[in-house]
Amino acid sequence: MKLLVCVSKTPDTTAKIAFTNGNTEFDSAGVQYIMNPYDEWYALVRALELKEAAGGTVTIINVGTSDNDTVIRKGLAIGADEAVRIDADPKSAYFVAKQIAAYAIDKSFDIVFTGKETIDFNGSEVGSMIAEALDLPFISYATNLEMDGSSAKISRDIEGGTEVAQIDGAFVLSASKGLAEQRIPNMKGIMMAKRKPLNVIPPVDVAEHAVVVNYELPPAKQSVKLIDPDNMTELVRLLHEEAKVI
Amino acid sequence: MVLVIAEHQKGKFKKATFETITYGAKTAELLNTTCTALVLGQAEGIDNLGTYGASKVMQVNSDHLTSFDSQVYAATIANAAKELGAKVVVINHSTTGKSLLGRLAVRLEAGSVSGVNSLPSLDEGFKVNKNVFSGKAVATFEIKSDVKVLSLMGNSIPPEEMGAAVGVEALNVEVPTPKVKVLEVKTVDGIVPLPEAELVVSAGRGMKDPGNWGIIDELAGVLGATTACSRPVADAGWRPHHEHVGQTGVAILPNLYIAAGISGAIQHLAGVNRSKVIVVINKDPEAPFFKAADYGVVGDLFEVVPKLTEAIKAFKAS
Secondary structure (H helix, E strand, O other): OEEEEEOOEEEOOOOOOOEEOOOOEEOOOOOOEEEOHHHHHHHHHHHHHHHHHHOOEEEEEEEEOHHHHHHHHHHHHHOOOEEEEEEOOOOOHHHHHHHHHHHHOOOOOOEEEEEOOOOOOOOOOHHHHHHHHHOOOEEEEEEEEEEEOOEEEEEEEEOOEEEEEEEEOOEEEEEOOOOOOOOOOOHHHHHHHOOOOEEEEOOOOOOOOEEEEEEEOOOOOOOOEEOOOOOHHHHHHHHHHHOOOO | OEEEEOOEEOOEEOHHHHHHHHHHHHHHHHOOOOEEEEEEOOOOOHHHHHHHOOOEEEEEOOHHHOOOOHHHHHHHHHHHHHHHOOOEEEEEOOHHHHHHHHHHHHHOOOEEEEEEOOOOEOOOOEEEEEEEOOOOEEEEEEEOOOOEEEEEOOOOOOOOOOOOOOOEEEOOOOOOOOOEEEEEEEEOOOOOOHHHOOEEEEEOHHHOOHHHOHHHHHHHHHHOOEEEEOHHHHHOOOOOHHHEEOOOOEOOOOOEEEEEOOOOOHHHHHHHOOOOEEEEEEOOOOOHHHHHOOEEEEOOHHHHHHHHHHHHHHHHHO
């Protein structure tokens, strides 16, 4: 199988969120960057498992500058065979998806994986955009994927439940929790990753239709109002009269 | 014209769809144009959609729309948008909407913003806000393209009965043949799914044992709330996976979130910090969750939760 896994670089889940340059840019000072967890833990690992079971190759792809190479090397250390970085500083999901689609369009990948969303923009758009640009079916929020030859059986999260679908032929999938279990790269993997190919290719021209013009932090939360544990009637009164939520 | 996709599940419209129609109607007012609701496939209560602000309701019927294939749905919506000359397309920020938004952006060569939480501002270009960094910040996006596609975060604006019921018009557009074969749809009936819930009661490791959940179910029962849980208890198999709220689970924004026996790790907060009001019950006064809470009760949840249930019963009876 020929598998493509799209990986993104995001601030660590515990990173301090602050902005700079007149609140137009994320302040990366002192921020630790990681591979987007949904891309790493679920999408990449499930792709590796499929390759281990049926043979093939796993390529990881990232749209970004050379600052992203550490994160890409981690993907190689976990087990991807090769990596591609499209050398650009993307400003929108549309730009990223169009770049990846332009790379993938003549390569006949069996499955293109993304994470269900990135933990910075929480957009959940790139997978769906790639699918449209490649004219392929798309399954979002996949929690299970089993292959039977070229036929895939996929479970996905829907509101209040699960949907199970079958696709024969190539498709794009966004990975949710449950699709696979996180793998920690071992020393051998880290050593081998240094010798695996990381091909840097130039971007294609894409218009940026929707870009961030300003960031704002939410107003600081008022400090908690403590209620006597023996007076739950008071809590109910506050929820009704003050907070007006019941 | 603003085109709103009136999403339904198993032929039923839910509150999130009414919110999206109201959002579309208000956006249309700002743009000095009209709002049309589009229904794909068969559903109950289509006549009613005008009530929430759509001045026109249209329906595409096809055997190809009986189960969900994002490729088919997106192509149909894009065909309708082109046919009707839509400048803004709005869909629910649901699992369905999320799998359509990107496709529509590509098909319509449109700028898209997913999970918008406020009406557009038109002072300088077309700008919308959405939560980013798992609710830790708000970003303002400017959309520069002629056609714009938005998904509306649930519970961001209330549905308003701002219009009148209108008749349904059939719309004939091309609907492609599905490639995705849906084998099974499993939903839990009778409870409001977490992403749509207004009231949520959640519990974590402080419950000590899965056999102790009766008090949580009872509190949720008297409130009419949906139950949720933290990651450790879902991972341990104490509670079903679909109840897990947090960074890797479901992100929710109810009006009221009651958390019992959850310490409030940053990954948990990332999924719940958009709740309007947070009540934290924990015996550890140092639990980090108290910093994110509006109301806190420092005490043993096995005593506090039943007392709260009784107090709510008394309130409901009064």
